[in-house]
Amino acid sequence: MQLLRYSSCILLALVVDIAQGAEWRGLVDVRAVDADSDRSFLDSGLGKLRYDSGSPLLSIGQAVLRGDADISDSFSASLELSADQQHRGVVDVREAFLSWNPLPSGAWKTRVKAGFFFPPTSVEIDYDSVGWVPRHTISSSAINSWIGEEVRTKGLEWSARRLGRYSDAPYDVGVLAAVFTGNDPTGTLLAWRGWSISDRIGGLNDTVKLADLPVYRRTGAIPRQWRDIHPYREIDGRLGYYAGANLNFGSVLELAALHYDNLGDPMVVKDWQYSWRTRFNHVSAVWRPRGEWELLAQAMRGDTLMGPNAVAVTFQSWYVLASHPLGSGTAAVRYDRFLTREHDILPSDPNNEDGDGLALAYDLALSDSLSLMTEALWVRSDRAARSLIATSPQQTDRSLTVSLRWRF
Template sequence: MKSSQNKKRAGLLALVCAAGTVQAVEWRGLLDLRASDADASAAITSSGMSKSRYDAGSPTLSIGQAVLHGDADLTDTISASLELGADQQHRGRTVDVREAWLAWSPLPAGAWKTRVKAGFFFPPSSVEIDYDAVGWVPKHTISASAINSWIGEELRTNGVEWSARRLGRHAGAPYDVGVVLGAFTGNDPTGTLLAWRGWSITDRIGGRNDALLLPDIPSYGPTGTISRQSRTIHPFREIDGRLGYYAGANLNFGSALELAALHYDNRADPWVVKDGQYGWRTRFDHVSAVWRPQGEWELAMQAMRGDTLMGWNAVALDFQSWYLLASHPLGPGTAALRYDRFRTTEHDNLPGDPNNETGHGVALAYELPLTDSWSLMSEALFVRSDRAARVLIDEAPLQNERSLTVSLRLKW
């Protein structure tokens, strides 16, 4: 295990050094200062089963995140990227690697443009997140949807991705069409959070060395039925030596309409357990759409449906979630409204370990640019969820959570 971790660290260090030797390095950053007021019970950052990042005991003022992002052109066709992040509620290292990758983008041949990307990075599975911005933050809200909150904590590609796009303007077509294929290691524990903590609506981003503390429930306690499972989860560990994969396609009619679909399968062996981490066979299908009609409206939706399995049907559940988001300029800023639905449905052999959950959430946000570098965003969030497992930690299954968060952001 130590040898494998050392090799991974050496690879990341080599990428950093490679970027550092190039003069054309562009460094960007994000500092996100927060003021929050919430009434939830123990939040996910306090190993609880509420749905938000902040609870009634959270400090009013905090650092939401601090991010340093570097991009470098190593040659005319090879580029490198590195992103480091930190926040006050990180249980792993204080400063952690969020992304680190190399990309080869050969000169286009005709209408086709291709790219090969290798390293540690987010899969292309969100229309809510601005992939070109610093910090993998939502464009119009503070919190991410349930889908993207889960992706931010438990999903990362640690491998290779090939993508190709046929540019319509070079082929006499009114649309661009693209395909993407990815193969990766790690992500074997993916599904653990959905099963034992449930969906969340937050903006917490996991790092490569992240450590998440699960709620204190009996199933994985010293005398529980799954006692080999550690209460601390490392989402990006490789456990069984198998490669996972994803495959997707997208279709864009200029900027007016964007459609995408993705199938993901980590191919984990649910029988394997190593260093307190089980393999979870997790797979899902994902679709998304963005429509920008006249009048500066932007309407976005995402939907996900999948399943996860650990052990000999010890934990097995189906999961699904979707959201709708609308945004429009309002006065000097931009207003946004998002509605979320989420659910998990168990069908396993451990009745004493309930994993069923239903819920919905509403987020209302407003972003106000102050200068070219400073902006102010506020968000009111309401989440209602019903999770039977809360009785195991002496909480009511049905909970309503409300929070108000103000974010002062500095970007450079």
């Protein structure tokens, strides 16, 4: 437990120590945004978008610097730093980990990762690129928006893949398992803020400020909970885990499933932050039929609990995304559906939510390192808790974003 608790600090020190020999890559995203939305969740509101009607027209969406270094033939280290105008710490650590990739002696190829990194839950993201950004859109789906903000692995992950070519099978099969610490607040944002659709990604030391709801005011039903949420804090001293499997038929069809459980003790509170028991099941599929189409789908269903049934919420979301080359670029359309349902003892703290969203995007490569992406985003949602801060429960958020991305 002590090893896992301090793994991120140790690994960060190791990566910095070998930084001179690393290969450095980066991403700078400058964007123009026109948003018609209520106060953003990043400004203590209950809007669904990263930007709202008061956001500046021009901003830096994100700036990311990633270093990868080979320590030996089988060991490597990675560090990713990020910055944007909406992070309280400005610059933060997005990932920091060591990888062990032993040479395969047969059909099985294994890997062990240790540190602070994303769980393998997204088919929108190119994990080999810089920044954990979607490939075909600017915003992520509701599922991956939540993963990017509130779910991260701070621990150990083991994975193994059996390559089909060793047995003349038309598929590869993989399994994985992980133990982690530091994700006890996971579920807080889903319960009290709800789903969002954005490209905002949390860092190791990040904080998010909740809306000023009555339930966690000093005179509220849960006065020991502060509005400032630290998503990757360890509270109860327990380890969480996830386990999954995947099946790939070449590049044509990819299937995956994952079960996640942080095993949090919902009765423990520390430094004005409760531990939440959060678990979910997740499935995904990628299909690339003929004609250069790519179809993506993900679905998630889970529940979260805090206190003696003070907050108990089930949540679910799914999306489908289709993309195809169009002209000199690639066009994409994504539809999201999401909801939460409360099952607790505090009717004065409504956490039910229903919503859906539509994103239309076009990505144009200007050169090998420069691209221009445009996205129109529309999200409709109904959340009763908005009436507690004098806004309408039913809300439609819209934005038009143009993003100029430079990769170096």
